[in-house]
Amino acid sequence: MVPKLLDRLIRHANASKLPSVIIGGLALPAYNIARATIDIDFCIYAKTQKSLDKFIAFLAADDIFTAQNPQTSDILFVVFTSDHDEAEVWLTPCDRFRWDPEMVHRILHFTKEYCVLSPEDFITAKLGRAGRAETDIDDVMQIVINNATSLDWKYLEERVQWAGLNEDLRKVLSALRKYDPEIARDIPLE
Amino acid sequence: MVNSTLDTPQTPNDSEIHITKADVDRAVRNARKFREMVERGKTAEDIFEDLLKLVHVGSETTR
Numbered sequence: 039m040v041p042k043l044l045d046r047l048i049r050h051a052n053a054s055k056l057p058s059v060i061i062g063g064l065a066l067p068a069y070n071i072a073r074a075t076i077d078i079d080f081c082i083y084a085k086t087q088k089s090l091d092k093f094i095a096f097l098a099a100d101d102i103f104t105a106q107n108p109q110t111s112d113i114l115f116v117v118f119t120s121d122h123d124e125a126e127v128w129l130t131p132c133d134r135f136r137w138d139p140e141m142v143h144r145i146l147h148f149t150k151e152y153c154v155l156s157p158e159d160f161i162t163a164k165l166g167r168a169g170r171a172e173t174d175i176d177d178v179m180q181i182v183i184n185n186a187t188s189l190d191w192k193y194l195e196e197r198v199q200w201a202g203l204n205e206d207l208r209k210v211l212s213a214l215r216k217y218d219p220e221i222a223r224d225i226p227l228e
Numbered sequence: 229m230v231n232s233t234l235d236t237p238q239t240p241n242d243s244e245i246h247i248t249k250a251d252v253d254r255a256v257r258n259a260r261k262f263r264e265m266v267e268r269g270k271t272a273e274d275i276f277e278d279l280l281k282l283v284h285v286g287s288e289t290t291r
Contacts, residue, residue: 042284064283067276071262076283149273170243172251179247179255184262206245213247218256 043102043123047080048151050096057083057142059153061128061163066177068148069157070184073177078125081155083137084110090129131155132163135201144193157185158194165203165210178210186224 044060051058059065063075084090087110094108101120104127108115114128130136144156155163161181164174182189198207215222265275 042280044280044283064276064279067262067272067279070266070272071259072265072275072279073258074282075279076285078283148276152276175245175247176251176255176258179252180259180262183256183259209245210247213252214255217249217252221256 043117043119043125044078044080045151046100046102047078047097047117047125047127050093050100050102051080051082053096054084054089054093056089056093057145057153059131059145059155060148061131061155061160062126063177065148065154065160066181068146068152068154069160069181071177071180073173079128080125081128081131083142084129086110131159132166133168134166135163156190156193157181157188158190158197161194161207162197162201162203165198165206166201175210179214182210182214182225183218183221186221191226 044064048058059081060068060079061081062077062079063073064078066072066075082090082093084093090108090110094104097103097117102117103119104115104117106112106115108127108129110129113130113133114126116124117127118124131141141155141159144159145153146156148154154160161178164170164178167174194207195204198204211225215225262275266272
């Protein structure tokens with residue numbers, strides 16, 4: 039049986055020694071929430087063009103193609119197979135900011151094979167998305183609700199401040215406090 | 229949006245956040261659904277695998 043596209047992407051990222059994470063809706067169970075999705079959003083951290091080219095060469099050798107000419111300065115590229123499977127391969131965790139060493143350090147091993155961003159970085163990426171939609175805000179609220187006692191609030195505060203998103207996070211937390219007093223006691227940020 | 233100078237974060241999203249009580253109620257309800265699935269014995273990994281199957285079914289039905 040041919041391994042599924044996501045598994046092949048992970049295998050080639052590992053072979054290229056590139057840190058990688060699942061992002062988007064598929065990553066949500068790692069944060070104790072879920073919603074239906076049919077998209078594969080995969081994110082790699084390619085510091086150099088050489089490492090990115092190596093990854094793309096591994097993909098091509100495995101019949102995974104891109105019509106683009108990805109550069110490390112890009113945000114994402116699309117890959118597809120002859121079976122019409124498709125995935126977005128992101129080069130940044132979000133279209134508003136790039137990887138930094140702390141984000142890489144905080145990558146979570148959700149399962150033996152699958153990694154995701156830390157919940158705090160995932161929240162920041164959701165808030166920072168250029169095409170931010172109601173679904174993104176809903177995801178953030180649910181992550182806070184189901185992880186309020188385990189989030190690293192200090193790091194989240196620092197990260198949203200770094201991204202210039204502190205006001206956006208404050209609005210989400212204020213709404214949760216206002217309408218869900220039960221969760222309010224677990225949210226330390228004002 | 230493609231921007232090649234993301235070394236410092238770009239200007240934050242302009243879209244305003246307006247959250248109503250109904251939005252919070254829905255989020256609370258959906259968050260509870262996940263916890264209930266876990267209480268019934270599903271693990272987060274099981275739920276991830278279910279989502280993964282959905283992705284594969286989705287890609288097959290769009291062929």
